[in-house]
Amino acid sequence: MELFANLAHGFAVAFSPINLLMCLIGALVGTLVGVLPGIGTIATVAMLLPITFGLPPVGALIMLAGIYYGAQYGGSTTSILVNIPGEATSVVTAIDGHQMARQGRAGPALAIAAIGSFFAGCVATILIAVLGAPLTKLALAFGPAEYFSLMVLGLIFAVVLAKGSVLKAIAMIVFGLLLSMVGSDIETGASRMAFNIPELADGLGFATVAMGVFGFAEIIRNLDAGAEMNRDLVQQKITGLMPTRKDLIDSAPAILRGTALGSILGILPGGGAVIASFAAYTLEKKLAKDPRRFGRGAIEGVAAPESANNAAAQTSFIPLLTLGIPPNAVMALMVGAMTIHGIVPGPQVMQKQPDLVWGMIASMWIGNLMLIIINLPLVGIWVRLLRVPYRLMFPSIVIFCAIGIYSVNNAPVDVILAGVFGLVGYWLIKHDFEPAPLLLGMVLGPLMEENLRRALLISRGDWSVFLTRPLSAVLLAIAAFLLVLTFLPMLRAKRDEVFTESEN
Amino acid sequence: MTSIRALTGACAAVLASLCGFVAPGEAQTYPTRSITMIVPFAAGGPTDVIARIVTSHMAQTLGQSIIIENVVGAGGTTATTRAARATNDGYTLITGHMGTHAASVPLYPKLAYHPEKDFEPIALLAGTPILILARKDFPPKDLKEFVAYVKANAEKVNAAHAGVGSVSHVSCELLHSILDVKPVGVPFNGTGPAMNALVAGQVDYMCDQIVNAVPQINAGTIKAYAIATPERNPSLANVPTTAEAGLPTFQAQAWNAMFAPKGTSPTILASLNAAAAKALDDETVKKRLLELGSVIPGPVERTPEALAALVKSEIAKWTPVLKPAS
């Protein structure tokens, strides 16, 4: 009963006009930030921190939270339309989402992303309210050994999601891991492969590489001679805006599974949300009757990861609200916003600041409702954007990406690096390498290395910790199982290729 | 909100550009346009919060906006290098701290600037006391037992820190050099993950700034042995100082201070110092800083001369501690 009283209190707080307005602004800015390539949530929340000075703390945090999960809605838009993932969590969405757009089904893809996100957001909000405190234990149960095993599992997901050669997918993951090594070493502070370039001292930014290998590379490829025909074809093919009955039936279970996976993995600090979206995609591909549809415009491939990343975005508030420990950079900024207002979050924040905590939880549900109301009509506008002639569209995307990358660190070198990765990405396309596993390797690489080293430091070099700690052992077992599942069909792979070839 | 911001922003920009044409003799009329304050750490961190609180008041005094630019990387040295190379016209300043303007000297042999030679000190803003923290079930009960335990079990204990060059790293290095032990240091990516590991009991102890620790200590999820300042802190009145608890040599504070590039005109420096001093005397600013557990410098400590002396003494203090580590 206490829960209902708390929730009622939360809704009373969240429904005050000023907080509703803050929630709306957060949702709008979040959508905008998600849609604009390059501009990340971290940069935006950081930039908007000073204006929260003059606002009441609850309103300020409701707004910042809105930006965070709003960006998850918007992030899928560019992934689907122009194959540019704005956030690490929407990399997988680009795989099937953009294929759908090329088949003239951008509308259903965008709509299902919004619907999936909404459903996931609602479920995850309830989860925070009901199970927030017990779920905190999960965040604390994950030590370095468990994280390492989770990252290994994550990398196996990357192999599974590859649509072509497994060998090439593994090579791309390792390439991504290698790229993630650039920068300073966490334990010794030694500069690794940075060639004395100050901008590389902290490593290659995710946005820089993602904009390059996805965004710029896609543009360059579309400018190739002979590519015009394909583009015109896409523009003529645009069919319905909303998903059909069949689409909804196909994606309903995917949304459910994505939400469940995202809710659990989101609680884990660090790469939880990224792994959630990859895991959701992998799960769908493994469960599908015909896995070959994935990577060629399967709607489940959009619905599952988008539900997962939004669920994870919501549940990642759990460690912040119950422990007072920020699980990622955006949450750390929210802690900053709270401290500016004189609230230092800690384990007792729920008791001491009921207005703030329950108001925020209630506002998340309201925010998700607002977001779906904002986003569904926008689908029509986005799809219309695809009709803009490509000769005008591509310079605009170049400029948006360039400004976006520049704004992350105010570093011109980052823009040039993104350009270089654009050429790398173009080369990868020409040699039939997929960029998605590369990006996953890049995101998971540092987490994997750091946690491996932490685990070995704490165990004094005893590798058996990964097997003696039960959670870690379970994760590794799942990873091994998945690996076997992946390599068994490899024997048939040649035959499959022949089939796809003849279909074309 | 955003549209209001857009409007005021546009007005400010127009005004600023107009003023720029009208008033070329800047030394007398400084500042004539908005000032950029580089903060070498992520927004929302302790240094950033202090810089924002103080500069928002300074902007009122100076009559121009101060734009905070967070530039992260390499323990803050990337941003500090940029500030050192900025035009010394008083429109690019930096809020540095113990790490960027003292500990960096021994930590980074290839440092592209020198805190004393490349910067003009403006004012010390606030100090953040450092605590010795441990997981809640760590055997020692007080600092004396802690010292004995760590000395006896130096091979077994793990000290967490928030990355090489971070305040938690260098201050624990100081503690270890005083105790003459070399326990295993477990690096984390920032204070949040390190605190998470401490609360979860995966590591044994760490040294960290007061801001993040107070609520955890009050909730009993971790424990504090001592505070490394001469006096107790009002937000943690029952935590003894290191002197009281028997380790008087361990004194450390994460200080934050404002600097300008070398060669900035003395009149500009004077007006900035006056504005900073005025901000530190303001009741709201004071209250906010005290809520963070910060120590506000007195009238003598906030002069440029005192800051110059502080930087010198801090470099001397950290160099022997950190030299062997790197």
Added chain:
Amino acid sequence: MADTMGHSATATRNTSVAIGFCLLAVAPQIFELIWSIGTIFGWGAGRGPLQVVAAHATALVAGAPAALLAAAGGDTKKASSDVLLALIYSYPLFAVAILTIFMTIRSAQDYVGGIVLMALALFALWASSDLQGMRGFSFGAGTAPRMFGGLLVALGAGIALTGLLADGPAMAHYSWRGPLFVMASIVFFALAIRPLGVVVSAFVSFLIAALGTHETRWVEAIIVGACLTLGCALLFPYVLGLPMPMFPRFLVQ
């Protein structure tokens, strides 16, 4: 692409691939040489072009074999970075280039792709060669980069091998116009954003990028570019509050 698939490998084609690999083998050296030309004009620090040529030439011709012999003789003297580059990166690629001449390439796409990945990995191995390795139970800074570097060399070789063993697509066609102008536009933006501000750099970059295709109609491009610039100038600094200069620095001051 399917029509060019399969047994198109001829002797001349192999030679050109081999020459390409030889160029790749000395690409870092050439890059440093181009970079070093800047020092003549006083841009950046580092060795001058003559020094670069001399250092790399001696490293490639004399230094590396000498170091190899010394290592064979049990002498563990530390080799210079140039010599290491020749040893770790250039020599293996030269070897690959020579082998290439005698191979029948059945899928150039895979073969070249695998070898270039291998080259990237070898370069990473060189770049991390000065980092510390394992110290007791604790990983050094260089352990993981070398581990993944080694793994990628093996994977690259594996992919190249599939290009020799199984039929597959030939090299895809590259065009130059798109990449050139898009890159030029990006580089111009990066160089111009600080001194010239958003307005000038966004507009000019737009037009440079528009050169990337022959479809561009200029009146239309200029109008759209201007509108886009205006939109960006309002959107980024004001609505999103990102700090970036608007106008050229010399106009504001």
